[in-house]
Amino acid sequence: MTRKAAIIGGGVIGGGWAARFLLNGWDVAIFDPDPQAERKIGEVLDNARRALPALYDRALPPEGRLSWHDDLASAVADADWVQESVPETLALKHKVLGQLGALAPANAVIGSSTSGFKPSELNAEGARAIVAHPFNPVYLLPLIELVGEADTCARASTLLREVGCYPLTLRKEIDAHIADRLLEAVWRESLWLVKDGIATTEEIDEAIRMGFGIRWAQMGLFETYRIAGGEAGMKHFMSQFGPALSWPWTKLMDVPEFNDELVDLIASQSDSQSGHMTIRELERLRDDNIVGMLRALRRTGTGAGGVITAHEAALPAPLPADLPVTADRQVPTSWTDYNGHMNDAEYLRAASDATDRFIEMIGADAAYVAAGHSFFTVETHTRYLAEVHAGDRLRITTQVIEGAGKRMHLFHRMTRADGELAATVEVMLLHVDLKSRATCPPGPAVAANLSQYAAAHAGLPAEGIGRHVGERSKASPQTEPA
Ligand SMILES: NC(=O)C1=CN([C@@H]2O[C@H](COP(=O)(O)OP(=O)(O)OC[C@H]3O[C@@H](n4cnc5c(N)ncnc54)[C@H](O)[C@@H]3O)[C@@H](O)[C@H]2O)C=CC1
Numbered sequence: 001m002t003r004k005a006a007i008i009g010g011g012v013i014g015g016g017w018a019a020r021f022l023l024n025g026w027d028v029a030i031f032d033p034d035p036q037a038e039r040k041i042g043e044v045l046d047n048a049r050r051a052l053p054a055l056y057d058r059a060l061p062p063e064g065r066l067s068w069h070d071d072l073a074s075a076v077a078d079a080d081w082v083q084e085s086v087p088e089t090l091a092l093k094h095k096v097l098g099q100l101g102a103l104a105p106a107n108a109v110i111g112s113s114t115s116g117f118k119p120s121e122l123n124a125e126g127a128r129a130i131v132a133h134p135f136n137p138v139y140l141l142p143l144i145e146l147v148g149e150a151d152t153c154a155r156a157s158t159l160l161r162e163v164g165c166y167p168l169t170l171r172k173e174i175d176a177h178i179a180d181r182l183l184e185a186v187w188r189e190s191l192w193l194v195k196d197g198i199a200t201t202e203e204i205d206e207a208i209r210m211g212f213g214i215r216w217a218q219m220g221l222f223e224t225y226r227i228a229g230g231e232a233g234m235k236h237f238m239s240q241f242g243p244a245l246s247w248p249w250t251k252l253m254d255v256p257e258f259n260d261e262l263v264d265l266i267a268s269q270s271d272s273q274s275g276h277m278t279i280r281e282l283e284r285l286r287d288d289n290i291v292g293m294l295r296a297l298r299r300t301g302t303g304a305g306g307v308i309t310a311h312e313a314a315l316p317a318p319l320p321a322d323l324p325v326t327a328d329r330q331v332p333t334s335w336t337d338y339n340g341h342m343n344d345a346e347y348l349r350a351a352s353d354a355t356d357r358f359i360e361m362i363g364a365d366a367a368y369v370a371a372g373h374s375f376f377t378v379e380t381h382t383r384y385l386a387e388v389h390a391g392d393r394l395r396i397t398t399q400v401i402e403g404a405g406k407r408m409h410l411f412h413r414m415t416r417a418d419g420e421l422a423a424t425v426e427v428m429l430l431h432v433d434l435k436s437r438a439t440c441p442p443g444p445a446v447a448a449n450l451s452q453y454a455a456a457h458a459g460l461p462a463e464g465i466g467r468h469v470g471e472r473s474k475a476s477p478q479t480e481p482a
Pocket residue numbers: 008009010011012013014031032033034037084085086087088096113114115116133134135136
């Protein structure tokens with residue numbers, strides 16, 4: 001059964017929520033009185049379609065149905081999740097959450113995106129919302145801070161994991177939850193630094209992104225500082241830097257006066273720093289960078305990388321076909337190069353992932369490798385047949401040409417969504433004993449599975465198999481490069 005989310009307020013954050021749910025197969029109903037809302041959310045969705053699928057090596061479920069509503073009642077009807085993302089004023093939150101409590105199905109989770117209000121404040125006039133606080137861009141960053149009634153938070157947690165989020169339930173309600181407490185401290189100190197003429201907005205951004213910003217995505221604060229204590233660890237770090245807390249390293253809770261002068265100072269520096277790009281261009285740059293970093297974190301399963309891998313494992317498996325489908329994915333922008341198409345090295349990476357998938361399918365999974373056996377690649381041959389671009393959907397099927405004894409000879413076909421064959425990659429692998437590093441026959445179950453595939457694929461055509469580099473194509477045997 002398709003789930004439904006109602007998005008109430010479709011600005012920066014509501015648009016991101018809409019994309020997160022829609023691209024994970026949920027139906028999404030939107031209510032926002034802004035006449036520009038449909039255009040703005042359309043642009044956010046375009047960016048999200050470009051970025052989110054690129055995190056995964058498997059296809060996301062088909063998109064849900066998107067609908068626009070002029071009234072709250074029809075938007076929230078039959079919703080499993082209602083997300084309020086109206087501007088951050090308590091009176092408006094009270095009004096909207098009160099209406100949602102009355103109109104939404106009794107079992108629907110009602111989440112508020114509020115950056116700082118506590119559930120006791122939001123529900124002071126009888127509403128039944130929990131805080132479900134996301135991070136921009138909501139469709140890429142997994143963290144959602146949950147605060148409020150325990151059973152509702154538990155239900156919310158389960159639903160959020162289905163759409164690839166990382167729910168973090170707070171032990172107690174507090175103004176601005178966990179992450180915004182931290183961000184506010186950095187934001188407050190940064191405003192002081194600009195106001196006092198110590199640094200420009202650009203210099204502060206460099207201080208973050210050239211240094212500690214890179215560390216935070218993978219180890220956070222405490223693990224990072226534990227390492228910074230050297231071999232003596234956290235205790236040494238605390239004794240060395242603890243006294244700094246009472247030195248004038250921070251302005252603490254002292255807030256600069258938030259007047260027009262400060263706003264103009266920050267805004268004009270920000271314009272000269274980044275005004276050469278539109279907000280949508282900046283969003284795409286940000287998304288490409290985040291996708292690249294998250295894909296790097298996937299390799300070690302660290303931080304948000306582990307969340308994506310776990311979500312991917314729960315995605316529906318590709319439909320069975322004559323030949324096994326070993327990849328069905330979108331091409332990330334980071335795979336493209338200065339020629340504006342998928343870089344040659346990435347074809348091999350995609351084929352390598354497909355080989356790994358096939359090896360798992362025949363039973364040589366993580367436990368098999370941990371027990372001491374695996375396959376090593378000894379030869380590959382790639383034919384580049386059609387261009388592939390960022391955002392293209394790529395499907396790989398794998399044919400077993402030979403699967404007997406130590407040898408496994410595979411033929412991958414990469415096809416674009418329009419049916420065009422983009423590449424073939426032929427791979428020869430040998431089965432090895434990981435202890436002696438010498439070749440040996442696979443275990444009986446793996447050998448049996450492999451030979452079953454080999455028997456089923458025997459006799460199927462494999463156009464281009466065994467071609468050598470420089471061989472003329474049959475279609476144009478006379479063609480020579482100019
Ligand atoms: N912008 C950010 O970085 C983040 C914002 N938040 C929170 O998300 C919420 C929304 O913030 P943004 O999306 O940034 O604001 P926004 O100003 O971009 O969007 C608010 C949207 O609500 C709509 N709206 C106004 N009154 C409404 C009503 N009565 N019913 C339905 N829609 C209505 C507006 O037309 C607008 O499209 C706030 O509570 C904010 O604290 C949370 C995380 C990050």
